[in-house]
Amino acid sequence: MADISSPSSVPTWFDRIKPKSFGRFVTTVLLFIGAWIMVFPFIWMISSSLKPTDEVYDADFSLIPRTFKGFENYYAVIFDQPYLIFLMNSMIVCTGILVIQLLTAIPAAYALAKLKFRGSTILFGTVIAAITIPINVTSIPLYIGLVRVGLLDTYFAMMFPFIVSVFAIFLFRQFFRSFPDSIIQAARVDGFSEIEIILRLILPAAVPAIAAFSVFSFVAHWNDLYWPLIVVQSQDKMTATLSMMQYQSMFDTDYGLTYASATVVTAPMVIAFLFARRLFIRGITMTGVKG
Template sequence: MRRGLVPRLLAHAVLLLGAVVMLAPFVWMLLTSIRPAEEVFGAVFNPIPGRFAAPENYARAWNEGNLPRAMLNGAIVCLGILAVQLLAAIPASFALAKLRFRGRGMLFGLVLFGLCVPIQVPALPLYLGLAHAGLLDTYFALMAPFFLTVFGMFLFRQFFRAYPDEVLDAARLDGMGEFEIVWRLATPAALPAIAAFSVFSVVAHWNDLYWPLIVVTSSELATPPLGILAFRDTESGGNYGALMAGAALVTAPLVLAFLVARRAFLRGITMTGLR
């Protein structure tokens, strides 16, 4: 018992330290969001603000930053991207995992290569193409570069590799086509992996600032990160209380969504990571 106690205590200490490091920025964000502007950069930091300014900070963040519209735009963009990603990635990954055809290994190699290419690399040709097509400052411009997801293909392929071949052979003997097998058999079984991928996709595109900053010029199409930028002022230094209040409002839906889907998310990561 004593021999196993020390490693467990060390493991829990490391996990606790990691949790503190991860949570510290969020705690600082919440503490700053309830402070008046004059106390944010005070000489002495006091966790309890001298004046509770949460109502005015959150009201200003909600009204002046146009956050309701920005969060609606974020939901439209994230759900639109996710829907197309699933429609494209699920059958493609099933084919890479279960169908035998010439060039399958090369295609999977291209998928792995695509994991190494960030959005900043093809940003210029994508921007020029959208500009020539007259599609800048639209929902389509915000979503189109992310419709094809190599990460989703890789994740779902790892899951489908473990799907029993006997079930697929029996379905084919019963007269089911490949697309019917994908959507009626394989997809319901892959719900944990879909939940895990959905969390990654929504979080990435909800928080994305780089691409919306390039293709969006109107406030009506601003996403949540662009809505928060309304409180940035290089001359006055910005209202950091309202800025942190806006950041808290933008972060809250992601935290709630993860808490709701955490079991499916962890199960999906576990099931795909072991294969």
């Protein structure tokens, strides 16, 4: 009978973490390398935000700053400029875009998924094709139109190109196809209108898909720099991401402040994702249940 109190019989930390097969070991190593590749830019960003400008791209690279300037950099970013206004502008724009996208995408996706009408296949193909069109293609005519109606430097101008999301239509359409047709038919027999079916049956079941798309939409438009850089002309309408451009000029760039600003801009999205990650993963998984 083995003595369980002997040192040889007590499992060590290595015994707990060592892989049970060579294949699992290789998988673990590859996952670790991939995770490091994904996380390292954020580590670089935080490390650079704690350094003076001349140390950020110094030849002797070190993650630990030789001269700590974190307090000065973050204080300048948060208090030496109206950062709360920039944050509020980003929240207004991202929330407005998300709400309008949901109001337009959910009924359209429901129609493509559950209603039978002539041309639905062509319409869905058009939605798929529209996903491939980048904002850069339509930016010039949109800009000219906003100039002619005098709506530059407004919240509407920042939201206008994104009020209809073909990606949202596609995502919700895939999710709605997995909803049982028998329940919808029973609701119609009971006298439900199509709007009531969406509000009372589809939406409660679509919470995971809505959460997943909300993360996509919020992150994409929170980090958007291209379109606000075109239509925003005053500091009062600057978004949090656009405010990073204040530390760059044609002749000089304060990299310490730029990375500190990038860290402050990124933090709310990371925190939001940590709270919504389960709904996000669930929504992405369920949208592929039925093609």
